[in-house]
Amino acid sequence: MFLFWKSLNNFGKAIFLILFSILVIFLSEVRADFLLRNAIDTVSVPIAQLFHGVSRRVLEVGTFVGSIGSLNRENKLLESRVEILESQEARVEELTLENDQLRSQLSLKQKEGYTMLDARVVAREPAGVVRVVTIDRGEQDGITEKMPVVVSDGLLVGYVRDVYSKSARVSLILDPTVEVPSKLQQSRADGIVKGQELGQGLIMDLIPQGVEVARNNLVVTSGIGDIFPSGLLVGYVQAVYREPNAIFQKADILPAVDFDRLELVTVITGY
Amino acid sequence: MIIILIGLVLCFLQITFVPQVAGPAIVIDLVAVFILTWSMIRGGNEALLLGFICGLILSPFSTLHFGFLPLFYTLIAFGSSLVTADHMQQLPWVRIAWAGVWCFVLELMLYLTYVFSGYPATIGGYGLHTALPRMLINTGAITIITPVCMLLRDTLSHQTVIGIKHHDST
Numbered sequence: 427m428f429l430f431w432k433s434l435n436n437f438g439k440a441i442f443l444i445l446f447s448i449l450v451i452f453l454s455e456v457r458a459d460f461l462l463r464n465a466i467d468t469v470s471v472p473i474a475q476l477f478h479g480v481s482r483r484v485l486e487v488g489t490f491v492g493s494i495g496s497l498n499r500e501n502k503l504l505e506s507r508v509e510i511l512e513s514q515e516a517r518v519e520e521l522t523l524e525n526d527q528l529r530s531q532l533s534l535k536q537k538e539g540y541t542m543l544d545a546r547v548v549a550r551e552p553a554g555v556v557r558v559v560t561i562d563r564g565e566q567d568g569i570t571e572k573m574p575v576v577v578s579d580g581l582l583v584g585y586v587r588d589v590y591s592k593s594a595r596v597s598l599i600l601d602p603t604v605e606v607p608s609k610l611q612q613s614r615a616d617g618i619v620k621g622q623e624l625g626q627g628l629i630m631d632l633i634p635q636g637v638e639v640a641r642n643n644l645v646v647t648s649g650i651g652d653i654f655p656s657g658l659l660v661g662y663v664q665a666v667y668r669e670p671n672a673i674f675q676k677a678d679i680l681p682a683v684d685f686d687r688l689e690l691v692t693v694i695t696g697y
Numbered sequence: 698m699i700i701i702l703i704g705l706v707l708c709f710l711q712i713t714f715v716p717q718v719a720g721p722a723i724v725i726d727l728v729a730v731f732i733l734t735w736s737m738i739r740g741g742n743e744a745l746l747l748g749f750i751c752g753l754i755l756s757p758f759s760t761l762h763f764g765f766l767p768l769f770y771t772l773i774a775f776g777s778s779l780v781t782a783d784h785m786q787q788l789p790w791v792r793i794a795w796a797g798v799w800c801f802v803l804e805l806m807l808y809l810t811y812v813f814s815g816y817p818a819t820i821g822g823y824g825l826h827t828a829l830p831r832m833l834i835n836t837g838a839i840t841i842i843t844p845v846c847m848l849l850r851d852t853l854s855h856q857t858v859i860g861i862k863h864h865d866s867t
Contacts, residue, residue, distance in 0.1 A: 436741040440775035443749045447771060450764030459763045467757045474709055474758070481714035549712035549758045553807060554724035555827055556760040556816065560712075590757065602817045623822045686717075 467564075467590040474549040475562055482689070540655070541696035543567060545575075547688045548593070557584075557598040557621065559688060564592045572653050574694045581682040582606065582647060582658040583691055594693075598685055599660065600628065607651045608660050611644035613637050619645060619660050619679055628661055628679035639666045639677055655697045699853070700735060704747045707731050708754045723830040728755065729803055730838045732770055733777050733796050734846045737839075741778030748774035761810055769806050773799045796839040797832065804828035 434442060453459040493500075545561035563569050575583040575596050584598040597604050600621040608619045608630060615637040617630045630645060643663040649656025661679040668675045707727045715724050728751045736744030752767030759766055777799045780791075808823050 436745065436775070436778065439745050440741065440771060443745055443771045444768060444775075447749070447752070447764045447768035451762050451768065452764075454763035463757055463763055466753060470709075470754055470757060474713055477709040477713040481710070481717055484714070485717055550716040552708075552711050552728070552755045552759055552766070553726070553761075554716060554719070555807070555811065555818075555823075558760050560758050587760075593757070595758075595760070603815070623818060623826075626826070 464591045467593055471548060471560070471562060471593045474560070475546070478546075478548050539697065540694045543569070543693045543695050545569075545594075545691050545693055547691060556603075557601040557685070558587065559596050559598065561594050561596055561691060561693070562592070563693060564590050564594050566591055568695055569594045569693055574654050574658070574697075575691050576658060576694060577683055577688070577691050580658050582654065582660050583683055583685075583688065585653050586693065596691070600626075600681065600685055606654055606660060607648045608645050609648040610637070610639060610663070611646050613639070613643070615639075616648055616650070617645075617674075617677075628681055630663070630677045630679050631674065633675045633677060635668070635673060635675055637675070639663055639675065641665070645679055655694065700743050700747055701750060704728065704731060704751045705754060708751050712755065712758045723827060723834060725834045725838055726803070726831065728770065729773065729800065730835050730842065731846075732774050733799055733835075734839050734843050736774045736778040737780070737792060737796065738843060738847050738850055741775050744774035744778055745771055748772075760816075761807075761814065765810055769803055772806070773803050776802065792843070793836060793840050797836040800832045800835040800839075801828075804832055 431439070431442075450459060450462065453462075543563060545563040547559045548562050549560040551558045561575075569586055569589050571586055571589055573586040575585060577583055582599055584596045584601070584604060586594050587597040588595040598621075599606055599619065602621040602623055604621060606619040607616070609616045610630075610633070615633055617633040619628055619630045621627070622629050633639060641663055645660040645663065647654040647656055647658040647660060659682045661681045664678040664680045666675060666677045711724075711727045715727060719725075732744055732748045732751065735747060748770030749767045752765075752770040756763045756766050777795065780795055805828075808818065808820070808828060811818055811823075
């Protein structure tokens with residue numbers, strides 16, 4: 427093989443590699459590429475995990491070093507803010523109570539009824555176009571396709587798109603190919619939340635025209651369809667678009683999850 | 698071998714470090730930048746294998762069908778090697794333009810593959826928000842790192858010559 431490779435000129439090598447790539451694409455099309463996929467996946471995921479951990483530490487150190495100069499100024503600022511915060515303590519208690527009430531309304535505590543599996547985000551899509559992340563749990567851990575993925579108390583992240591032996595790819599709800607049947611928590615009106623083109627935000631479509639939609643209304647999953655259970659928090663309404671002659675209205679949604687800081691996620695394996 | 702190792706390190710940086718730094722902004726394609734640069738200064742021989750292997754490593758993390766990334770990286774490695782830096786030593790602007798052409802070809806291939814796979818991206822949206830900025834970033838990066846890679850190439854060649862001389866003398 428090595429001698430064959432050495433005997434080829436540049437053009438021959440290019441043709442050989444291009445033909446090989448096309449063969450792999452065909453194998454992939456008929457899903458016969460699993461051996462190659464799993465082999466590369468098994469080797470590359472632990473390395474990606476290592477790189478992810480190291481790059482996280484490097485960024486943390488970088489952020490810390492960058493902040494040293496402003497620490498003194500921040501200290502003075504913080505001292506003055508302590509006084510303000512003390513006065514706000516009472517209000518925080520009130521908000522905590524309100525928060526608990528909202529959570530119970532959202533049925534987020536139903537997550538005790540779910541079977542869940544924690545996973546770590548180890549990589550992201552290389553081209554950065556499609557909003558997909560790779561997690562370090564796969565078929566061997568009981569992950570199957572179309573399982574919902576959340577963070578913390580039930581904030582919706584996305585769903586499992588592809589599963590390999592030791593890893594899985596998760597499509598984020600920011601991706602325009604993902605549609606989440608949702609409802610407005612206050613008005614109970616249904617709609618569909620999906621990513622805007624190139625993952626630049628979320629939009630809720632198909633909201634009936636007569637429904638009153640206000641800024642900061644909560645959007646939760648409706649449970650329609652076979653992927654997402656009901657009551658998972660999707661985001662908050664940011665802006666509403668009404669047109670007099672349209673049947674439906676649209677709303678910009680601010681996601682509840684910071685997708686750029688995703689590290690630990692939870693896969694709902696049963697509900 | 699060293700070049701392949703550097704390529705592999707760049708692959709893993711591409712899927713871990715770069716997205717964390719860039720956040721929602723356009724991400725540079727480190728692998729494409731390195732392949733194009735290496736291909737132009739050293740010719741296609743190493744760049745072809747580099748492109749193919751990097752494409753294979755990145756494939757499981759991509760949403761494209763397995764095999765598309767090796768194909769694209771191999772193609773740009775071959776295409777860009779048709780005119781090497783030695784040919785245009787006197788014409789740096791041609792070198793930058795040539796790198797830009799292959800960055801454009803890569804973006805075009807990616808766009809077409811996404812669209813044919815059913816990904817909803819309009820040519821205007823994709824072009825303005827993704828392809829054009831990334832093309833500029835990649836081409837700019839190639840312009841900057843080409844001298845560094847040339848130095849690396851010269852160092853590697855120098856080491857090889859020393860190694861051969863040492864072998865001869867013993």
